[in-house]
Amino acid sequence: MTEKKIHLTTKDYLITKEEFSLEIDNNYDMLITKPQPKNLDKYYQTINYISHTDQAKTFIDKIYQTVKKYTLTKKIKLLNEYSKKGKSILDIGCGTGEFLALTKNQNWTSFGIEPNENARRKAKLKNIDVTANFEELNQQKFNVITLWHVLEHLPDLPNQIKKITNLLETKGTLIIAVPNFKSYDAKYYKEHWAAYDTPRHLWHFSQQSIINLFKEKNFKVIKTIPMKFDSYYVSLLSEKYKNGKQNYLKAIYRGWLSNYKAKRTTEYSSLIYVLKKE
Template structure:
């Protein structure tokens, strides 16, 4: 694995963040200057328990709160954009693997557009909801063998992966020779991250173990002989993350203030390219 084993070495203290979703515990977010990325420390031994919350929206289809309704409405728009992206790739077999498939909505829309789908989701509650939609999910990426996929997607998943180096190696193994790996992750160099600091919702400790920059994505994947072919913005994330960040910072979502910060973040990113979240399209070389 070479230098990828250095991700937890030579770390410099950067900021302390609280888990606002489950435990209220505080974690240190450390900076790795060699990779220009952040690392959450320590990693709980019972990390799976930190996903057990009704507030963890990606594992439910909840529409109870205003935030839930915003999330579900935006999700319907982003699903169409994700589909448009993968349909732009030149593939023959149309085999897609979605890792961290949640409740199966992305794979469901892929099925309706003639994709052959397979998904991975470790959360049993999310699996059951997906099953009701006709989407059967595996619980572990390592259980997939002797298969190749034209497209592999990870929508806000890579930041959750514990054994990052091994996971990337496995993803590359499952990708067809001319396939595309699509990864969406938060960007800690965005304006909203710098503005909200320790209250920035996309730090989401301890569930988010890694906090990537564009530089770190390029470097980590280049060590697997993969290249970033294209980088795309996820503009809605700036607004949603700002809503949550306002809630963490002030106790209220302050939608007007959050919308303003999201707008400013996207406006500044037009020149800096540092959007709140970014999609990376990668291929082998």
């Protein structure tokens, strides 16, 4: 039996402080969280898990919510650029539904999947059609499917990718945003890099891994877009994990440096991938 190589060992800094290994998968050029807990729900049971709340109490919360509002308009522009003939959208892992509320206001037929009951309830208060799982969609097809920092959370990745691609119209567009473990900030912060976020993040992607995973379903990456704000936000959290306190100036510098280096390497902290079926 081939011995599995470990990239590094990190831990759940948010809730349990349990340790997890990041195992190297050379076939896909990605990392896999090991072990992968059978009961993942308990790792989301905190008011501090920001994508399941609309709160803006702390300084970091306020930064997150401010940047989120700015990026929402960018996301809508991206949708309109790559889906000119149809306007039905499925947002997988839609959280509290802000993005889908905006698409609905832009005359999109909007649906969401959100397994977290609390986040799903908040989305429904925004009059969003949201379900807990794929099965409730009854094989409905969509012009656009989006996963904004969600693919890394999905257990049984090959099966999930199959379900996602099967729900897309023949000429539809798949838009995926995920962290990039080959970015400068990931290499600098190592086990303290907040975007590892184990065990909520089960998979850790490179640019090549997204190409490899979706090539099996005959999908091609037609555009890659940097998410430049992510390096700053992730660095703020990473400084806290590394040093036990907020180092705002250091975090801002590391975030800036990550983006600066990525101008040459293209290895930004997070990336958006636009995919079409070949």
